[in-house]
Amino acid sequence: MVYFSDVNKITFEGKASTNPLAFKYYNPTQKIGDKTMEEHLRFAVAYWHTFTANGTDPFGTPTMFRSWDRLKGMDLAKARLEAAFEFFEKLDVPYFCFHDVDISPEGDTLRETNKNLDEIIGLTKEYMKTSKVKLLWNTANMFSHPRFLHGAATSSNADVFAYSAAKVKKGLEVAKELGAENYVFWGGREGYETLLNTDMGLELDNLGRFMHMAVDYAKEIGFDGQFLIEPKPKEPTTHQYDTDVATGLAFLHKYGLTEHFKFNIEANHATLAGHTFQHELHTARINGMLGSVDANQGDPLLGWDTDEFPTDLYSTTLAMYEILKNGGLGKGGLNFDAKVRRPSFEDADLFYAHIAGMDAFARGLQVAHKLLEDGVLENFIDDRYSSFKEGIGADIVSGKADFHSLEAYALENDQITNKSGRTELLKATLNQYLIEA
Numbered sequence: 001m002v003y004f005s006d007v008n009k010i011t012f013e014g015k016a017s018t019n020p021l022a023f024k025y026y027n028p029t030q031k032i033g034d035k036t037m038e039e040h041l042r043f044a045v046a047y048w049h050t051f052t053a054n055g056t057d058p059f060g061t062p063t064m065f066r067s068w069d070r071l072k073g074m075d076l077a078k079a080r081l082e083a084a085f086e087f088f089e090k091l092d093v094p095y096f097c098f099h100d101v102d103i104s105p106e107g108d109t110l111r112e113t114n115k116n117l118d119e120i121i122g123l124t125k126e127y128m129k130t131s132k133v134k135l136l137w138n139t140a141n142m143f144s145h146p147r148f149l150h151g152a153a154t155s156s157n158a159d160v161f162a163y164s165a166a167k168v169k170k171g172l173e174v175a176k177e178l179g180a181e182n183y184v185f186w187g188g189r190e191g192y193e194t195l196l197n198t199d200m201g202l203e204l205d206n207l208g209r210f211m212h213m214a215v216d217y218a219k220e221i222g223f224d225g226q227f228l229i230e231p232k233p234k235e236p237t238t239h240q241y242d243t244d245v246a247t248g249l250a251f252l253h254k255y256g257l258t259e260h261f262k263f264n265i266e267a268n269h270a271t272l273a274g275h276t277f278q279h280e281l282h283t284a285r286i287n288g289m290l291g292s293v294d295a296n297q298g299d300p301l302l303g304w305d306t307d308e309f310p311t312d313l314y315s316t317t318l319a320m321y322e323i324l325k326n327g328g329l330g331k332g333g334l335n336f337d338a339k340v341r342r343p344s345f346e347d348a349d350l351f352y353a354h355i356a357g358m359d360a361f362a363r364g365l366q367v368a369h370k371l372l373e374d375g376v377l378e379n380f381i382d383d384r385y386s387s388f389k390e391g392i393g394a395d396i397v398s399g400k401a402d403f404h405s406l407e408a409y410a411l412e413n414d415q416i417t418n419k420s421g422r423t424e425l426l427k428a429t430l431n432q433y434l435i436e437a
């Protein structure tokens, strides 16, 4: 059946278009440098926000009633899947992402849950045969069900650790079956509320053990997708263990896991951690750990994870700048971990929201490419650090200098001159590029 009968395939019409159901900047076949926009951006639709969310918030009941919502259980899951593939094709996205429970209902037992999942994954595989859409990543939801109230791999209850292992084992089998390019670990309730009842050392050791088991099992079944950790500082727990990229890196180093993981950076998680989106992408990039992106944005006035569609050009431009500097995202992509606002309850809003996000990143890509082509920031930064290219600076970088030679140098050169950092000039130049590039 057809679910979005009012919408035809979304095409690129260019910036002069007034058609709300058309791309103004995202032109999948347009080349930017050596790759097409589609290859650079690798957009993915998030199953949970687009096909299962219903507008519920802590103060109100659902506002969104989709045509498939009249069904229940497996019938609902099957209808959603059909609607999802229609949506992917009309939006012309190359990827999608899901949690196990978004795509298939939980049963009364783990056996029944797995049986449901097998049936839905079989159907998904059929749809994927005739569609160009591929699985960017899947993951296990180990935060919604009450059994996870103390966490999953960091629960105080070993039975929950075992259950979680079974969920991720199944998730990796699904990833292999559907040819997922990545597998994501967002530590939904891996954290704590109070140290009055928490053995943080044991919980983190257990998380390290859990990740090693996952790595071993992926190897055993021959799943060669990229493992991704998605940092977030808080919500739902007060202290999420994978706080930000730097904290995640320390965890991976401590438990000897760095070679098996990269990061999935979410914009709204970055800002919740008190960082910019660019900071998190940059930190991952300079450590060779930038894997994928959950493309959304937060509301600077609200202190929680609002998961809005990304429309802030400043942020998408600087994000694409980091991604281009990274040489692309490899197996990763830009997943819209974003939901339409509660009053945007009509089906058409799902399209408008994705078009807004895709155009914002396409434009960001164009501007970032031009900035790099012209060496605007590169040349400035290169010059700013030029003192490390010769003389005493070169000695510092090469390891030739020590405190003795540096003291001798400083005693002869204590009349230091500095150069301006030119923050305002650079911001004005960035604005020029945003407006005109």
Ligand code: XUL
Pocket (backbone or CB within 6 Å): 099, 139, 184, 186, 230, 232, 266, 294, 305, 337
């Ligand atoms: C939650 C979040 C998740 C992960 C996948 O804040 O971002 O949806 O992306 O579990």
Ligand code: CO
Pocket (backbone or CB within 6 Å): 186, 230, 266, 294, 337
């Ligand atoms: Co996310």
